[in-house]
Amino acid sequence: MTLQLNQQSIPGLDIKVTIKLPIGDSDLSGQSSNTTxxxxxxxxxxxxxxxxxxxxxxAWLTEIDRLAEAINKTTGARTVYRIGHDAANAIKFYEAKFSRELTIRELNDTQGWQVGFVMKEHLSVPERKSQREPIKPAKQQGGEGKNIDYKENPDIPPNTELSTFEKILSMADNVLGGVMGSDDATKKEVANEIK
Structure with missing residues (x-):
């Protein structure tokens, strides 16, 4: 079975590929024999x-090293490769980049080097799915257990009561803001009403 990165075959003999899918879970049993x-x-x-x-x-060794050290000139990040391997594609493992280390160990009995490396998935299918889902607006719990959408009044933080003085200032601000484009006579009238 061959392995290709961006449609370029990885040079080497006796190529063995192992794919690992870490499934995240955390033991909640503590000191008990519970399996939760x-x-x-x-x-x-x-x-x-x-x-x-x-x-x-x-030259094969040089080529593998070049692929492992390649950097994307635009982003400065390690190059992401399109994976060409039947088993990887069967489990929707399409893109990866070199991770951790590239090891080269001399083998005297076979007159060659044992080369090993790890590639980590880039933008997995679950990650792409979560990026496409819209972010839902946060709800604030108001009085009497009602959920209040924060967007109702973005100028006032949630669960905030204005004092009487703040209410007067808010009304004055609204009145003055509405007449800013008016003539000088109207502005004087409004200013007199507030006094």
Whole structure:
């Protein structure tokens, strides 16, 4: 089975791919034998690759290293690759970037290097789904257990009662704000009414 990154085959012999899907849960049993756990969501999938590069094929090693160290010139982040592998695509593992480490270990008996690396999923299907869902506006609980939408009056923080003085200032502000475009005579009339 071949492995491709952005439609480029990874060079190597005896390529072995392992895919891991960490399922998040947290043990809630404490000291008891209870099996209760809290689900903490589906985490990013990981693809672990192991392969052999013969000593005479140093160019393969150079190419793998180049792919691992590649940086996106626009964002400055590590390059995200499109995965070409039957098992990965079967479980909707489409994009990944190199993660943790690239290991190269000399093998004397086979005259080559044992190469290993891990790729971590980029924008998983659950993550994309959550990004598409609209964010619902927060509700504030008002008096008598009613839910009040904060958007009812964005100028006043929720659960805030205005003092009498603040109510007068608010009314004056509304009156003066409405006549700002009026002529000078109207402004004087309004100012006299407030006095």
């Amino acid at each position: 756990s809290a689900e903490t969501g589906t985490k990013a999938k990981e693809l672990t690759v192991s392969l052999i590069v013969p000593f005479e094929k140093k």
